[in-house]
Amino acid sequence: MWDGIIIGGGLAGLLAGIRAAERGKKVLIVSEGVGSLTYSSGVIDLGDAERLMNQKSHPYALLGERVVRSAAEYFQTLFPDYWGNWREPQFVLTPLGSPRKAGLIPRGLNTQALSETHKIILMALEGMKDFFPEVAKSNLLKAYPQAEVVLHPFRVEAFEAWYTLGKPITGMDCGKYWRTASGIETLKGVWKSLDSFEPDKAVVIFPGLTSVFSQPLREVQSNLPFSVIEMTAFPPSDGGYYLYRGLVQKFKALGGELLVGSGVKKVELKGKQCHKIIVNSKGKDSEFSARVFVLATGGIFGGGIEVTLEAAKEMVFGLPPFVPSGWTNSEFLGEQPYARMGVETDNQLRPIDSASKEVLLENVRIIGRMLAHWDPWVERCGGGVSLASGWFAGEQV
Ligand SMILES: Cc1cc2nc3c(=O)[nH]c(=O)nc-3n(C[C@H](O)[C@H](O)[C@H](O)COP(=O)(O)OP(=O)(O)OC[C@H]3O[C@@H](n4cnc5c(N)ncnc54)[C@H](O)[C@@H]3O)c2cc1C
CATH class of the missing domain: 3.40.50 (Rossmann fold)
Structure with a gap:
C-alpha cells in the first residue's frame, strides 16, 4: 500500500510527489506521458496573484496567500537557479x-x-x-x-x-x-x-x-x-525540458517511484473512497492501492478531460467537470471559456458536486490543469496554479 499515488507526471503531479516524498511518504507517480512542461518555456508564470486570490472560485482564492507564497518559495528552495518572488513580476x-x-x-x-x-x-x-x-x-x-x-x-x-x-x-x-x-x-x-x-x-x-x-x-x-x-x-x-528533468531527478532522489508510459484505465471505489487504480502498461494491467490519490492529468490538453460535441468527461474517476455555458469565443485570440473547464473542489482540493457542494471522493485531491475556474492563457498563471495546488496536495498525502 502506497501513502500516495499521483496520477499524471506534469509540473503539478511532480511537485506534489516531491513534497510528499520529502515528508517521508511512500509515493508513486503513474503517468501516461511527460506532460506539457516540455512545450513550455520553463518560466513559471504566477499571474497577478494578489488579484486572482480575490477572484471567486479561482484556485488561488481556494488555496489562499499562505499556500501560493509557500509553494513559490518551496520551488525556489528546490531550484535555486530560479529567481523572482510570488508578488512581483x-x-x-x-x-x-x-x-x-x-x-x-x-x-x-x-x-x-x-x-x-x-x-x-x-x-x-x-x-x-x-x-x-x-x-x-x-x-x-x-x-x-x-x-x-x-x-x-x-x-x-x-x-x-x-x-x-x-x-x-x-x-x-x-x-x-x-x-x-x-x-x-x-x-x-x-x-x-x-x-x-x-x-x-x-x-x-x-x-x-x-x-x-x-x-x-x-x-x-x-x-x-x-x-x-x-x-x-x-x-x-x-x-521546459530541463525543468522537467530536474523535477524527475529530485523526485527519484527522494525515493519516489515514477512509471511513465502507464495510463490509469480503471479505478475501484467503495462509497466515497478510492481503493485501487488499474494501470495499463505495455498491454498488461497492474493494480495499485494507496491511502490518498492525487489527480493531475492535465485537463483537456493533458488528456484528463475528454470533450465531445455532446459532453465533457473526466477520464479516470468519471467526475462531472464544470463546463462553462458557451464553450468558445469566435474571436480567435480572445478569452476562451472552455479554458476554465475542470473539476470543482472544496478548499482541501477534494472533488465536489457543483450543485450540492457535497464532497464526492474523500481521499482524492485534484490539482493543476484539472482544477476548474482558471485560464492559464488570459490570467498567465499556468505554472503558479500547478505549483500551489501541487505543493498543497503534497502536504496532504
Ligand atoms: C504549449 C504550452 C506552453 C506553456 N507555457 C507556459 C509557460 O511559459 N509558463 C507557465 O507558467 N505555464 C505554461 N504553460 C502552462 C503550464 O505548462 C501548465 O499549466 C502546467 O504545466 C500544467 O501542469 P499539469 O501537471 O496540470 O498538467 P500536464 O503538464 O498536462 O500533465 C498531465 C500529465 O498527466 C498525464 N495523464 C493524462 N491522463 C492520464 C491517465 N489516464 N493516466 C496517467 N497519466 C495521465 C499526461 O500524460 C501528462 O503527463 C504552457 C502550456 C502549454 C500547453
Missing part, C-alpha cells in the same frame, strides 16, 4: 525580442540589465529555426529606446552537418550543444570574437543558450566582463 524576452511579464524565472533570463544599457549585442546563430534576428532587433529597439542594437551573426563548426543538409538548427539542438564540453570551449571562442565590440559596455543577448541547471555554463558566464541574457524559445523548448 519579472520580465523575460520572448523569442521575438519583446519583454513579457513572468513569475519565477531561470536566472539567465533576467532582463534587468537591459533597462540600463546603451548597447545591446544580439547574437544570431546562422541557420537557427524560429529565430528572426531583424524582428527581434526591431522589438528590442522599441522596448529599450535608450540603447543601440547591434546584430552579430555567427556560424559554428559543430553545426556544419546542419548547414550542409539545409536542416534548421532547433532551440533544443542549440541548448544541448552549448552544454557539452566542446560547446563550452566554442562558447569561449564566441565571447572572444566580441572583443572588437567593446562588450564590457554592452549587454549580450544570446538566443539558444540555456544555462539553467548547468553549473559549467553558469561558471563560464560569471567570469565575463558583460551580462549575458538568454531568451525564451518557441515550443518545444529546452528550458
Whole structure:
C-alpha cells in the first residue's frame, strides 16, 4: 500500500510527489506521458496573484496567500537557479525580442540589465529555426529606446552537418550543444570574437543558450566582463525540458517511484473512497492501492478531460467537470471559456458536486490543469496554479 499515488507526471503531479516524498511518504507517480512542461518555456508564470486570490472560485482564492507564497518559495528552495518572488513580476524576452511579464524565472533570463544599457549585442546563430534576428532587433529597439542594437551573426563548426543538409538548427539542438564540453570551449571562442565590440559596455543577448541547471555554463558566464541574457524559445523548448528533468531527478532522489508510459484505465471505489487504480502498461494491467490519490492529468490538453460535441468527461474517476455555458469565443485570440473547464473542489482540493457542494471522493485531491475556474492563457498563471495546488496536495498525502 502506497501513502500516495499521483496520477499524471506534469509540473503539478511532480511537485506534489516531491513534497510528499520529502515528508517521508511512500509515493508513486503513474503517468501516461511527460506532460506539457516540455512545450513550455520553463518560466513559471504566477499571474497577478494578489488579484486572482480575490477572484471567486479561482484556485488561488481556494488555496489562499499562505499556500501560493509557500509553494513559490518551496520551488525556489528546490531550484535555486530560479529567481523572482510570488508578488512581483519579472520580465523575460520572448523569442521575438519583446519583454513579457513572468513569475519565477531561470536566472539567465533576467532582463534587468537591459533597462540600463546603451548597447545591446544580439547574437544570431546562422541557420537557427524560429529565430528572426531583424524582428527581434526591431522589438528590442522599441522596448529599450535608450540603447543601440547591434546584430552579430555567427556560424559554428559543430553545426556544419546542419548547414550542409539545409536542416534548421532547433532551440533544443542549440541548448544541448552549448552544454557539452566542446560547446563550452566554442562558447569561449564566441565571447572572444566580441572583443572588437567593446562588450564590457554592452549587454549580450544570446538566443539558444540555456544555462539553467548547468553549473559549467553558469561558471563560464560569471567570469565575463558583460551580462549575458538568454531568451525564451518557441515550443518545444529546452528550458521546459530541463525543468522537467530536474523535477524527475529530485523526485527519484527522494525515493519516489515514477512509471511513465502507464495510463490509469480503471479505478475501484467503495462509497466515497478510492481503493485501487488499474494501470495499463505495455498491454498488461497492474493494480495499485494507496491511502490518498492525487489527480493531475492535465485537463483537456493533458488528456484528463475528454470533450465531445455532446459532453465533457473526466477520464479516470468519471467526475462531472464544470463546463462553462458557451464553450468558445469566435474571436480567435480572445478569452476562451472552455479554458476554465475542470473539476470543482472544496478548499482541501477534494472533488465536489457543483450543485450540492457535497464532497464526492474523500481521499482524492485534484490539482493543476484539472482544477476548474482558471485560464492559464488570459490570467498567465499556468505554472503558479500547478505549483500551489501541487505543493498543497503534497502536504496532504
Ligand atoms: C504549449 C504550452 C506552453 C506553456 N507555457 C507556459 C509557460 O511559459 N509558463 C507557465 O507558467 N505555464 C505554461 N504553460 C502552462 C503550464 O505548462 C501548465 O499549466 C502546467 O504545466 C500544467 O501542469 P499539469 O501537471 O496540470 O498538467 P500536464 O503538464 O498536462 O500533465 C498531465 C500529465 O498527466 C498525464 N495523464 C493524462 N491522463 C492520464 C491517465 N489516464 N493516466 C496517467 N497519466 C495521465 C499526461 O500524460 C501528462 O503527463 C504552457 C502550456 C502549454 C500547453
